[in-house]
Amino acid sequence: MKNKVCIITGAGGGIGSAIAEALFSLDFKLVLMGRNEEKLKNTAKGRDCLILSGDICDDKYVKYAVNKAVEVYGGLDVLINNAGVAQSQNFEDISMEEYDMIMNTNVRAPFLLCKEALPYLQKSDSGTVINIASVTAHKGYALQSVYAASKHALLGFTKALSKEYYQKGVRAHVISPGGVFTDMVKISRPDLSSDGMILPEDIAETVLYLLKMRNSACVADEIELHRETKEPFM
Numbered sequence: 001m002k003n004k005v006c007i008i009t010g011a012g013g014g015i016g017s018a019i020a021e022a023l024f025s026l027d028f029k030l031v032l033m034g035r036n037e038e039k040l041k042n043t044a045k046g047r048d049c050l051i052l053s054g055d056i057c058d059d060k061y062v063k064y065a066v067n068k069a070v071e072v073y074g075g076l077d078v079l080i081n082n083a084g085v086a087q088s089q090n091f092e093d094i095s096m097e098e099y100d101m102i103m104n105t106n107v108r109a110p111f112l113l114c115k116e117a118l119p120y121l122q123k124s125d126s127g128t129v130i131n132i133a134s135v136t137a138h139k140g141y142a143l144q145s146v147y148a149a150s151k152h153a154l155l156g157f158t159k160a161l162s163k164e165y166y167q168k169g170v171r172a173h174v175i176s177p178g179g180v181f182t183d184m185v186k187i188s189r190p191d192l193s194s195d196g197m198i199l200p201e202d203i204a205e206t207v208l209y210l211l212k213m214r215n216s217a218c219v220a221d222e223i224e225l226h227r228e229t230k231e232p233f234m
């Protein structure tokens, strides 16, 4: 996958910056997306890449970013939909504005990013979409009703997309982690301590695995990961 072009959303911190770090080390040409430009620059640490700051809920920004990536690097091979927002709220307290914000970020934006990227991914010999869902794509936890709905939707979307584009040469995968030690988990699961948690680098390793296997005959549609302190198959 040397010199392949990859877009990473939410690349300014947490899981996204760990994925960027892993892909920098493999000489990927990276396009870093996120709202906070300073955070994206911290991820880049002066290395050659494309930093495009903006809100993925803004359609114009998404379209601009995908087209800019292709203009600068001449194509697109991998899209990693990592940006997302969590919540920890009683159902009755959630406003419809908050519902829209979470669904727009976690579902609509990856949908549009795929829509914009797929014409280019189809031209690649290794077109790949990796969507970062969550254990909540399969389960429902109290206080996370919209988050769970959004990640169920992202998983369902990826299942359909992967079938539609498999014969067209593009693979779409989902990684569904449990608690990863980032800023997000401090909001969504304030009850958890750092002990026995998944690390952002573990998710980056999982991304590397999927990309290394890209042209093999063995395909992992979804990879579920749980923290050490959780029982297996729960």
Ligand SMILES: NC(=O)c1ccc[n+]([C@@H]2O[C@H](COP(=O)([O-])OP(=O)(O)OC[C@H]3O[C@@H](n4cnc5c(N)ncnc54)[C@H](OP(=O)(O)O)[C@@H]3O)[C@@H](O)[C@H]2O)c1
Pocket (backbone or CB within 6 Å): 009, 010, 011, 012, 013, 014, 015, 016, 033, 034, 035, 036, 037, 039, 054, 055, 056, 057, 081, 082, 083, 084, 085, 086, 105, 132, 133, 134, 135, 176, 177, 178, 179, 180, 181, 182, 183, 184, 185
């Ligand atoms: N941490 C966990 O326990 C866990 C578990 C399972 C799945 N996940 C999933 O993993 C992904 C990454 O989460 P994380 O733990 O690394 O959280 P994080 O540290 O909070 O990072 C989330 C990233 O998403 C970006 N983002 C959010 N809204 C955006 C928007 N509207 N436009 C552009 N960028 C936006 C943020 O960028 P800015 O800061 O620049 O706004 C931030 O870099 C998420 O999809 C999350 O649902 C996390």
